[in-house]
Amino acid sequence: MKIIINTIPLLKPATGIGYYIYNLCREFLRLSFPEFSFTFYYGWFSRRLYTPPDKFFSAKFYLKPFKAFLRRIFHFTSSFFSSSFDLYFEPNFIPLSFKPRWIVVTIHDFSFIRYPHWHPEERIAYFYNYFFKNISRADAIITPSRFIAEEVKEFIPNFTGKVVSISLACDTSIFHPQAALGFEKFFSSFPKKYLLFTGTIEPRKNLSTLFQAYSLLPDSFKREYPLVIVGADGWKNSFIKEQLRVFINKGEAIYLGYVPVKLLAALYAKAYCLVYPSFYEGFGLPPLEAMSCGCPVIVSRVASLPEVCGDAALYVDPTQVEDLVSA
Secondary structure (H helix, E strand, O other): OEEEEEOHHHHOOOOHHHHHHHHHHHHHHHHOOOOOEEEEEOOOEEOOOOOOOOOOOOOHHHHHHHHHHHHHHHHHHOOOOHHHOOEEEEOOOOOOOOOOOEEEEEOOOOHHHHOHHHOOHHHHHHHHHHHHHHHOOOOEEEEOOHHHHHHHHHHOHHHOOOEEEOOOOOOOOOOOOOOOOOOHHHHHOOOOOOEEEEOOEOHHHOHHHHHHHHHOOOHHHHHHOOEEEEOOEOOOOHHHHHHHHHHHHOOOEEEEEOOOHHHHHHHHHHOOEEEEOOOOOOOOHHHHHHHHOOOOEEEEOOOOHHHHHOOOOEEEOOOOHHHHHHO
16 A cells, blocks of 8 residues: 655754654554555655754744745645555644645644634644545544534534544654663752743643743742743743743843754653643643653643643643643
């Protein structure tokens, strides 16, 4: 069977969906099914699986106006030679123009419908133009949680019976309690105790509420437990960054930006706890990664997070500052 997989997200540093794509494809190749041959689509066809880069391309602002154009190009070029494939796996919401015998799509969440104001305008325009039109071609849908499987029934009910929920996992060869070994030099000049947040700096992650709660804690606590923020610069975050800058200037917060995955695991392993007050998740990998590293977690009691964390987390209402303070 000839299988084509959209791996365009691997051309930039991996976040949640990028890790999902890379780890799945890596395992497909490792298992070496003799009856399957895999081709990866990066805007061009390749038999090689690329490892995502560790650093963000500095010309992000320069490329932003061309995103819509590039997406149209990818939809156009994906139609070439695509009929030679038996199965097309689209791991990132919207099928391209491949025309194989079967199409399987992963839908990670429905935030683009429920909370469009949290997203960049060009992304919402892209989903508006392509999602429902193209998802109709899918033969099956994968979701990362039962919560999102239920949302499929709400938003695209004609797919009832064609939805499979497959939970995500983290790589335990990277995320484990001894993950900080080898990072002694890094931690020699780092706070011994800290509260950790990981995730893209964008509205859905609810950093503003976290900052409000943190500001109400005693100064002695903040000196002993600074807030460490890890994650790529996202979108619609000017106010969030202003709030963060206040804590940084007081010496109460550290912003590390995007970090390589092994350093991320080390930060989990050394943290006092992870605080993850997200408003909405389709799965929520950071709490799972943290728990795998032996790090306690404080998470929102919303969306998929109770499904992921079970009884192993301390839950809060993400809309209530007081809940976070008392946690």
